[in-house]
Amino acid sequence: NAGVTQTPKFQVLKTGQSMTLQCAQDMNHNSMYWYRQDPGMGLRLIYYSASEGTTDKGEVPNGYNVSRLNKREFSLRLESAAPSQTSVYFCASSVDRVGDTEAFFGQGTRLTVV
Amino acid sequence: GENVEQHPSTLSVQEGDSAVIKCTYSDSASNYFPWYKQELGKGPQLIIDIRSNVGEKKDQRIAVTLNKTAKHFSLHITETQPEDSAVYFCAASKGSGYSTLTFGKGTMLLVSP
Numbered sequence: 001n002a003g004v005t006q007t008p009k010f011q012v013l014k015t016g017q018s019m020t021l022q023c024a025q026d027m028n029h030n031s032m033y034w035y036r037q038d039p040g041m042g043l044r045l046i047y048y049s050a051s052e053g054t055t056d057k058g059e060v061p062n063g064y065n066v067s068r069l070n071k072r073e074f075s076l077r078l079e080s081a082a083p084s085q086t087s088v089y090f091c092a093s094s095v096d097r098v099g100d101t102e103a104f105f106g107q108g109t110r111l112t113v114v
Numbered sequence: 115g116e117n118v119e120q121h122p123s124t125l126s127v128q129e130g131d132s133a134v135i136k137c138t139y140s141d142s143a144s145n146y147f148p149w150y151k152q153e154l155g156k157g158p159q160l161i162i163d164i165r166s167n168v169g170e171k172k173d174q175r176i177a178v179t180l181n182k183t184a185k186h187f188s189l190h191i192t193e194t195q196p197e198d199s200a201v202y203f204c205a206a207s208k209g210s211g212y213s214t215l216t217f218g219k220g221t222m223l224l225v226s227p
Contacts (some may be wrong), residue, residue, distance in 0.1 A: 004157075016188040033214065040123070042203060043158070058214065059115075071152060090157055101146055103215060105157030 002026050006091050006106035013043050013081040013113045021076040023091030031096040032074035033058075034066060034101065036087040043090065050075055050096065081113045116141040118206050120218025127194050128226055135221045137204035138186040144206040147180060147187045148215070152201045161202075162189070194225045 007022045016018030025032065031050050035043040049068040063085060065077045073093075078085060088110050094103045115179035127133050139147075150158035150181040164178045164187065172177050175194075180187040182200045191198055201222050205215040 035217075040219060043217040045214055045216075048214055092157075102148065102163065104158050105150075105159070107155075107157050112140075 002041055003105035004091055004093055004104050006109050010110050012034050018079050024073045025093040029093035031097050033096045034076045035090045038087050069079040083113045086113045116206055116216040118216050118218040120204050124222045127225045131194055131222055133191045133194055135189045135202055137218050138161050139206040143208055146207045148205050150203045158203055196225050196227055199225045
């Protein structure tokens with residue numbers, strides 16, 4: 001099983017460019033998440049999705065949009081990239097039911113905005 | 115919302131020593147507390163978790179303790195090895211049905227041979 005797969009692994013953007021980060025999970029999980037990781041800041045939640053067709057804002061949603069395309073896929077879009085969005089982005093998924101809330105993470109996408 | 119504080123930010127130990135990382139949380143409704151290990155260039159991976167109906171949980175060399183009254187929980191690693199070197203994150207959530215994790219800022223553990 002692949003688990004959680006993110007593409008691309010690395011990306012360099014110019015300020016103002018747009019791009020979509022892709023995430024897919026093959027564990028039949030209900031919930032999916034996008035986090036960003038910055039030095040000394042831990043993991044901060046950008047957006048999450050409890051099920052297909054639903055999305056909610058997390059702690060740092062400004063400048064991002066998401067789409068829960070189906071149960072497997074959850075994409076993150078930067079419409080107009082800014083240097084402040086330089087970060088490592090992690091997608092995660094979880095079953096999210098009582099007694100079973102372990103989150104599984106992808107390998108990350110390292111994004112640099114110049 | 116939930117706020118999780120984690121200390122220390124860096125921890126250096128000699129191989130064979132014990133390491134302790136501490137976290138506090140603010141939301142008394144939180145009842146699920148996982149610990150994640152992140153190796154360089156990889157995503158975080160769950161190493162142990164504890165729920166609020168349990169005070170301590172062990173898995174070989176690692177253990178987690180929880181004090182609900184004081185709202186703090188700790189990760190204990192005994193007989194540390196160089197391969198334990200990584201960044202460790204604590205987190206908290208309400209853990210019942212649909213919920214999200216709030217993470218601490220992480221602890222970089224370095225185990226020297």
